[in-house]
Amino acid sequence: xxEPEAEDRKPQSDEARSAFAxxxxxxxxxxxxxxxxxxxxxxxxxxxxxVPQVPVVESEGSAFSTPRTYSAKFPPSAxxxxxxxxxxxxxxxxxxxxxxxxxxxxxxVAERPLPETVQKAEDEGPAVPRVLDLTLRIGELLxxxxxxxxxxxxxxxxxxxxxxxxxxxxxxxxxLLSISYQPSLVDDPVxxxxxxxxxxxxxxxxxxxxxxxxxxxxxxxxxxxxxxxxRLAEIRRNxxxxxxxxxxxxxxxxxxxxxxxxxxxxxxxxxxAIGAMLGDRLAWLCAxxxxxxxxxxxxxxxxxAAMGAALTIAHVDVRASxxxxxxxxxxxxxxxxxxxxxxxxxxYYITAAARLxxxxxxxxxxxxxxxxxxxxxxxxxxxLNPDTALQSAERPYWQIxxxxxxxxxxxxxxxxxxxxxxxxxxxxxxAWSVYGSMHYAGGISPVASTAAxxxxxxxxxxxxxxxxxxxxxxxxxxxxxxxxxGSATYFGLLAIAQNDVDEGLVSLTKAAALAMAIAxxxxxxxxxxxxxxxxxxxxxxxxxxxxxTRGF
Numbered sequence: 001x002x003e004p005e006a007e008d009r010k011p012q013s014d015e016a017r018s019a020f021a022x023x024x025x026x027x028x029x030x031x032x033x034x035x036x037x038x039x040x041x042x043x044x045x046x047x048x049x050x051v052p053q054v055p056v057v058e059s060e061g062s063a064f065s066t067p068r069t070y071s072a073k074f075p076p077s078a079x080x081x082x083x084x085x086x087x088x089x090x091x092x093x094x095x096x097x098x099x100x101x102x103x104x105x106x107x108x109v110a111e112r113p114l115p116e117t118v119q120k121a122e123d124e125g126p127a128v129p130r131v132l133d134l135t136l137r138i139g140e141l142l143x144x145x146x147x148x149x150x151x152x153x154x155x156x157x158x159x160x161x162x163x164x165x166x167x168x169x170x171x172x173x174x175x176l177l178s179i180s181y182q183p184s185l186v187d188d189p190v191x192x193x194x195x196x197x198x199x200x201x202x203x204x205x206x207x208x209x210x211x212x213x214x215x216x217x218x219x220x221x222x223x224x225x226x227x228x229x230x231r232l233a234e235i236r237r238n239x240x241x242x243x244x245x246x247x248x249x250x251x252x253x254x255x256x257x258x259x260x261x262x263x264x265x266x267x268x269x270x271x272x273a274i275g276a277m278l279g280d281r282l283a284w285l286c287a288x289x290x291x292x293x294x295x296x297x298x299x300x301x302x303x304x305a306a307m308g309a310a311l312t313i314a315h316v317d318v319r320a321s322x323x324x325x326x327x328x329x330x331x332x333x334x335x336x337x338x339x340x341x342x343x344x345x346x347x348y349y350i351t352a353a354a355r356l357x358x359x360x361x362x363x364x365x366x367x368x369x370x371x372x373x374x375x376x377x378x379x380x381x382x383x384l385n386p387d388t389a390l391q392s393a394e395r396p397y398w399q400i401x402x403x404x405x406x407x408x409x410x411x412x413x414x415x416x417x418x419x420x421x422x423x424x425x426x427x428x429x430x431a432w433s434v435y436g437s438m439h440y441a442g443g444i445s446p447v448a449s450t451a452a453x454x455x456x457x458x459x460x461x462x463x464x465x466x467x468x469x470x471x472x473x474x475x476x477x478x479x480x481x482x483x484x485x486g487s488a489t490y491f492g493l494l495a496i497a498q499n500d501v502d503e504g505l506v507s508l509t510k511a512a513a514l515a516m517a518i519a520x521x522x523x524x525x526x527x528x529x530x531x532x533x534x535x536x537x538x539x540x541x542x543x544x545x546x547x548x549t550r551g552f
Contacts, residue, residue, distance in 0.1 A: 127225065128165065128190055132179055134228055135159045136194040138209060139170070139177045141235070144199045145206040146335055146473060149348040152177075155210075158217040163225065174354030201335070202415040203474045208235045210470050240415050244284065247413055251330050252277040254409035254481070255304065259319075259326030260402040261432075262487050263395075267318050271311060272326030275304035279327065294365045301331055301369030309377030320382075321490060324370070328486040329406070333362045334518065335414070335477045341519030367493060374497035396436060403432035403482035410478040420474045423464065427479040431457045435483060446510075450483050451517040451524075458525025466529070476522055485514035 139156045143149075149172040156170035156179060171178040175196050182189040212231050215221045223231075242250070255276030256269040264272065279300035286296045304327020308320035340355030407428025411421045431453040438449035461476030492507030 131163045132192040136177050140194055140196050141209045143196050146339055148339055148342045149351045150346045155213045162216045174351045204241050204415050204417050214469050248277050248280045250409040250412040251280040254406055255326040255330045257402045257406040258329035259322040262322050262325050264319055264322035268322045271307050272323045275307035275327050276330045278303035294361050297362050297365035298369040301366045302373050305370045305373035309382045312382040325486045325490045328489055331366050332484045333359050334480055334484050337515055338519045338522050342523045345523050370493045400429055404429040406481050407478050410481040416474050424475050424478045427460050431479050432482040447513050447517045450514050451521040454518045454521025455525040458522035459529050462526040462529040480518050483518050485511035
């Protein structure tokens, strides 16, 4: 047996041994030492206490499958932004639902506050497909009636949120409505869409739809899903308040009032009214034959122009220019122009481009119809002088009366409720008074005067809509009728018919500038009222919008 070496038998020094090493011959208890020396946490679960573990769901590889770390029973805590979540008072009774829903739409989905207790949903929860279908049908009526894209989205969002579908995103274009609802971040979304194929102007129906949306979004009113469907069906079945022949008579009175507004007398009034009524019946005939609206506008513009040219050829001492201008007032698409510019200013550029393209087609149809008649009239010897200015500043009282009659007949053509006709008539008279005071008495340019008068119209219309919790269109559209650029359009077309293209383009550019001034003025007046009046929420009160004024 081998002897241990000298180095092995030599005792070790104190530095070679650890102070924590157990002495020779002492058996260390490993478990106790390890438990005492191990690092513990005050948040550690005590030994022997069993905690149920969340079952792990295996991923199926889909983007919509439940993540491994998520459980509906034990969801993670909600994330709060550093700046906090804006407080939005959805139940405020003194704030219109339009403002409340616009505020919500401008907030990201993750920052929107939870809705109040849903009173109108059934016990088993709202039927999502039926709620989405009801929302699309309401949006269809609003968009077909000429409402702006922003207001249509606000109405759709109000209906969905009232029935408990808070995580919804509506989308509006010129001919397509869509809405998507996703119950949570891990559930499949439900999307529905609807195409708007027919458009009709009926502000009575528009007001009824607004009342339905107001009742649905009101917490104090109980409107079930079936009741909403029933009321919507009644709105669709209701007849127009004015018949076709009443509309034809209103078209004639509108043209006559417009002719007096630009300097015509009694003979001019009758001639313009007859020409406009003939054009309206011809347009109805073309519509019955299925012709597009472009040709309807072309045919409707011919009788008034033919009436003015015939009076000049017959050497009747009348203002033929006033006759033709009056007929143009009855055809200019001011409502579509205002809606198109409003959509563009509020960020709905696709819808705005489609609306403005529609307006351009209507204007081209009117231009073609009037140019054809003027060309034949000049060829036959009609003495139409574009240098003869329309004398309208010498009769202010007649002008105000004519502007109010024009607004009244315009309201009838828009199928407005009888309760709103008087209010919008007064609004139109005030608008023309402001324009006349600034342009004729003050010598201000017609574009600036038109913009100021239109801004007053938009401000008054927005105030009335907030007071009555209704749409602003019945209080603004007819009131801009006296401000439409009928005379500038006529003189531009006449100059082109007489081969003075440069002068004609200048007049048509002036007409386009006046039309844009009307649209921007109406929208600016509405925004001013929203800027200074109370809106819901504290920090969310200012409506969020894109800011791209720094070059990016």
